[in-house]
Amino acid sequence: MLAAVPLAVAAGCASPVATGQPAAGGTSGAKGTEVTVTTRSLPGVGTVLVTGKGYALYMFEPDRRRAVTCTGVCAGTWPPLMLPAGAALAAGPGVKASLLGSDPAPGGGRVVTYGGWPLYTYTGDVEPGQATGQAIDLNGGEWYVLRPSGTPLEPGP
Amino acid sequence: MTAPPSRPAGVGRRVILCGGLLGGGLVAGAAGASAGWALTGSADPAPASASPGIPPDDDLMREHGVLKRVLLCYREMTSRIQAGGQVGAADLHDAALIIHDYIEGFHEGLEEGFVFPRLRKDPAVAGTVTTLLVQHARGRVLTQFLLAQATAGGMNSGGTRTQLAAAMQAFVRMYEPHEAREDTVIFPAFRRVVPAQEFADLGQHFADLERQQFGHDEFGPMVDRVAGIERRLGIYDLSQFTPEVGPFSPSA
Numbered sequence: 359m360l361a362a363v364p365l366a367v368a369a370g371c372a373s374p375v376a377t378g379q380p381a382a383g384g385t386s387g388a389k390g391t392e393v394t395v396t397t398r399s400l401p402g403v404g405t406v407l408v409t410g411k412g413y414a415l416y417m418f419e420p421d422r423r424r425a426v427t428c429t430g431v432c433a434g435t436w437p438p439l440m441l442p443a444g445a446a447l448a449a450g451p452g453v454k455a456s457l458l459g460s461d462p463a464p465g466g467g468r469v470v471t472y473g474g475w476p477l478y479t480y481t482g483d484v485e486p487g488q489a490t491g492q493a494i495d496l497n498g499g500e501w502y503v504l505r506p507s508g509t510p511l512e513p514g515p
Numbered sequence: 516m517t518a519p520p521s522r523p524a525g526v527g528r529r530v531i532l533c534g535g536l537l538g539g540g541l542v543a544g545a546a547g548a549s550a551g552w553a554l555t556g557s558a559d560p561a562p563a564s565a566s567p568g569i570p571p572d573d574d575l576m577r578e579h580g581v582l583k584r585v586l587l588c589y590r591e592m593t594s595r596i597q598a599g600g601q602v603g604a605a606d607l608h609d610a611a612l613i614i615h616d617y618i619e620g621f622h623e624g625l626e627e628g629f630v631f632p633r634l635r636k637d638p639a640v641a642g643t644v645t646t647l648l649v650q651h652a653r654g655r656v657l658t659q660f661l662l663a664q665a666t667a668g669g670m671n672s673g674g675t676r677t678q679l680a681a682a683m684q685a686f687v688r689m690y691e692p693h694e695a696r697e698d699t700v701i702f703p704a705f706r707r708v709v710p711a712q713e714f715a716d717l718g719q720h721f722a723d724l725e726r727q728q729f730g731h732d733e734f735g736p737m738v739d740r741v742a743g744i745e746r747r748l749g750i751y752d753l754s755q756f757t758p759e760v761g762p763f764s765p766s767a
Contacts, residue, residue, distance in 0.1 A: 431621055431724050434628020481627045482652025484645050490652045495659060497620050
């Protein structure tokens with residue numbers, strides 16, 4: 359489905375423009391808009407964080423809960439969930455609003471965080487409700503979906 | 516790279532590309548923005564290139580050449596395993612690592628960040644783009660399996676050898692038509708929708724991103740690496756693939 363391809367949003371272009379990322383759950387960047395992070399039970403992983411449109415959200419281990427490190431080509435595969443200028447963050451059911459935040463993106467703009475983890479979508483999730491990037495080692499580190507507690511869903515020993 | 520005459524002084528390529536991608540009528544919304552992020556999302560500016568980049572579709576297709584050669588290695592390894600022969604764990608692991616680092620971790624990121632978003636609104640190829648994205652994801656799962664199991668122990672286990680052969684076979688079966696479709700349908704469509712100057716700038720930017728990620732143009736070293744695997748497998752000599760043909764008889 360064409361519209362299902364997750365998309366990144368702008369960061370750091372001449373005129374930073376937040377765009378209508380299907381995965382972001384928000385509308386085009388402007389005052390009064392919201393970026394929603396919510397929860398959903400997905401096959402194989404259980405209840406995890408998703409965008410307002412139901413796309414799984416991932417954390418990247420090398421970010422270390424400190425900074426956005428997936429940039430350049432990496433961000434082509436893992437589009438970060440951007441917080442458009444003037445937009446508000448909204449916590450959906452099951453999400454702890456206190457854990458929501460944002461970090462500066464290296465190229466400009468801000469990336470939504472949860473419990474300090476910058477959040478990303480995955481281009482391999484072509485429809486809402488998928489988590490095909492779970493536990494993938496790619497672009498210099500491992501990727502995991504996040505529980506509503508903010509804990510990455512890392513495989514057990 | 517020499518700046519186009521129309522480029523204002525002090526305005527770098529990345530800004531030009533962002534403007535083109537975000538402001539152009541061809542890539543409204545997020546599709547262009549995806550590339551915008553990839554173009555600008557680095558804390559460290561990519562070093563300037565000394566020479567003009569090759570066109571982006573040529574760049575992607577030469578990377579497909581590396582992929583094709585790994586597929587050839589996978590095919591040979593699969594045949595050997597199925598025939599009860601030996602395959603070096605290190606060679607299999609290195610072949611999978613080339614796929615992981617260069618194809619999945621770089622080449623496909625270029626496609627996902629720059630090429631596919633531009634084609635989302637083209638009804639002639641949109642469905643194909645979705646399939647290609649799904650195949651990228653499935654390929655990464657197969658590669659993870661190969662990297663995890665390509666060990667000395669794994670190569671001595673009958674069950675693991677069977678699974679490794681099946682994974683390589685599935686990977687080859689998927690990626691041969693995958694890359695052929697990209698070369699013949701997706702990249703030509705990409706070239707059609709991107710304005711000429713922006714297309715040229717993208718080629719340069721692909722080269723810059725390669726240097727940013729690997730510290731240099733990684734194509735040559737990757738070719739050398741896969742050639743080394745081919746040599747160890749005994750499939751490097753191209754002449755061995757030339758068939759003997761006698762008088763050709765179509766009805767024979």
